[in-house]
Amino acid sequence: MPIVSKCSGLDERAALYPAQLLAHFDDSFIVSFDLFEEYVARLTLALFRSTGLEAACRHETTASEALAKAGLSPDVALVPVSWMLALLASRKWIEVTISANGDRRYRAAAPMPALDADEILQRQQAHDPRCLPSFAIAALAATHYPAVLREQVSGEQALFGPEGILPWVKYFSNDNPIYAVSNKVGAIAAARALPAGEAAILEIGGGLGSGADTLLNELESGAPAARVSSYHFTEISPLFLSRAQRNLSARHPHCRFQFSALDIDHPFAVAPASYSLVYGVNVLHVARDLAATLGELRKALREDGMLVMAECVRPFPDAPLHLELVFNLLGSFRDAVLVPGWRPNGGFLTPEQWTAALIANGFTDVRIFPDIAAIRDAYPSFIVAAIVARRA
Ligand SMILES: C[S@@+](CC[C@H](N)C(=O)[O-])C[C@H]1O[C@@H](n2cnc3c(N)ncnc32)[C@H](O)[C@@H]1O
Structure with missing residues (x-):
């Protein structure tokens, strides 16, 4: 959510947001929101490698083909893998072609960037540590991705097991x-x-x-x-x-x-x-x-x-x-x-x-x-x- 509009390159918040909401979308909030998006994108990049999807996308492939090649569960992984590929393509880190019938085929052609998610965590810590619970929930999910996508554990067990309680309490909070x-x-x-x-x-x-x-x-x-x-x-x-x-x-x-x-x-x-x-x-x-x-x-x-x-x-x-x-x-x-x-x-x-x-x-x-x-x-x-x- 960059402060400037994608249409005009100017700050259009005052024209587009109801006055009552403007104070809640101030510059500091937007910096945190942007850092959160960057953090998630970097976690996704790391998961793309660690789940075997990068190797599976060497040649143009659909999400279903890629997850099968990477040995992931078709029942569980189709939605998350489709999302991962779409997110990486939106960053232009992988290529996407969309056929006439809407099928999306992805390819990891160029070398992927080496981007460290922890660097973003440190920037958020310096900018506004109150937002860190959102980053912790993303990190918790990322830790469990390989096991959930291989159907070794359910997402519900992974996210809401005993180690998840405290992160969720801090996440669903007006202090975040x-x-x-x-x-x-x-x-x-x-x-x-x-x-x-x-x-x-x-x-x-x-x-x-x-x-x-x-x-x-x-x-x-x-x-x-x-x-x-x-x-x-x-x-x-x-x-x-x-x-x-x-x-x-x-x-x-x-x-x-x-x-x-x-x-x-x-x-x-x-x-x-x-x-x-x-x-x-x-x-x-x-x-x-x-x-x-x-x-x-x-x-x-x-x-x-x-x-x-x-x-x-x-x-x-x-x-x-x-x-x-x-x-x-x-x-x-x-x-x-x-x-x-x-x-x-x-x-x-x-x-x-x-x-x-x-x-x-x-x-x-x-x-x-x-x-x-x-x-x-x-x-x-x-x-x-x-x-x-x-x-x-
Ligand atoms: C985004 S959270 C809402 C958090 C809440 N506003 C707060 O302040 O903590 C969504 C809530 O929906 C609950 N939930 C999930 N599935 C539900 C269902 N089928 N029926 C009722 N609640 C559900 C979750 O347990 C969670 O507490």
């Missing part, structure tokens, strides 16, 4: 600016979307509670204020849920909380038509069957209730996002029910796909905040947004 920005964008979008008056909120995939904390702070400080009458916080992981309950109850002692386990891939055990806002930060994209989950969210909402989901939005179809280095290891991210038109892949979607998905599943007045479609030519790395829609 690279993660906190999603909470902030979601909270500002929700505060704008809610009418003044009583608000009954249901949060899905609330994790350790950093998103709820930011949302409650935003609503408490806003004017005209939506007054939170109840906050139903849900999460699939019992460990995260109990930590969130402890933290949120201490930080917001006057809030009427309810805490419960909820898996967005199953029917929700919540009272129908009882919430004015359904909210989530970086969770809805993992829904295995997005139509079914949107159906449950819609059912939970009162008439005219609002859905606000902070998400990483893919700027263009097939554009590889750096964060996918981590999440492509997870079966829940790769194995979604696909729907032509709006669910072409598991994980992150484009603005057009989100809009079509919501309209197809009983929502209206869909907006993306900020408007990624208007920003993406100038700032293609700008991917943090909130999907906002009203129950139709």
Whole structure:
């Protein structure tokens, strides 16, 4: 996310970002974000070698052919290897040709650059060490890539085993600016979307509670204020849920909380038509069957209730996002029910796909905040947004 626009070569942030968001995309944040992208790209380069893909790409090859040559599992490796090749090609470190039927063939022709990921870590340490938890999660994923791609261990076991707990606690935190920005964008979008008056909120995939904390702070400080009458916080992981309950109850002692386990891939055990806002930060994209989950969210909402989901939005179809280095290891991210038109892949979607998905599943007045479609030519790395829609 260089500060200057790819269209004009000038700093166009003030023209393209809503004023409320500008402060959160300041120069310092953008330096950290750029360093994170560079770090992930360098880790990917190293993995390209260590997994045998570089040797497999000596001659022009598809992702499926390359992973077979490298002895990786076709079931697990197709999505991560396709992503790795697309990312390296986007950096022009390998060549890509796209045939008339859309097949991509890759070749590692020129000698690959020798780029040290740790050098970037040191630069981030000097620039803003608060962002290092994002780098640690990328490093954790990279460590496990060879074993996961050979199906010796699942991505879930690799990332969420005992050694993963502390890195995730530090990552999903408002002390980590690279993660906190999603909470902030979601909270500002929700505060704008809610009418003044009583608000009954249901949060899905609330994790350790950093998103709820930011949302409650935003609503408490806003004017005209939506007054939170109840906050139903849900999460699939019992460990995260109990930590969130402890933290949120201490930080917001006057809030009427309810805490419960909820898996967005199953029917929700919540009272129908009882919430004015359904909210989530970086969770809805993992829904295995997005139509079914949107159906449950819609059912939970009162008439005219609002859905606000902070998400990483893919700027263009097939554009590889750096964060996918981590999440492509997870079966829940790769194995979604696909729907032509709006669910072409598991994980992150484009603005057009989100809009079509919501309209197809009983929502209206869909907006993306900020408007990624208007920003993406100038700032293609700008991917943090909130999907906002009203129950139709
Ligand atoms: C990006 S994190 C959200 C973090 C949260 N905003 C916080 O502050 O900690 C996504 C959350 O979704 C949860 N999750 C993943 N799959 C889920 C599912 N099927 N149902 C509900 N939650 C899920 C994860 O456990 C994780 O806590």
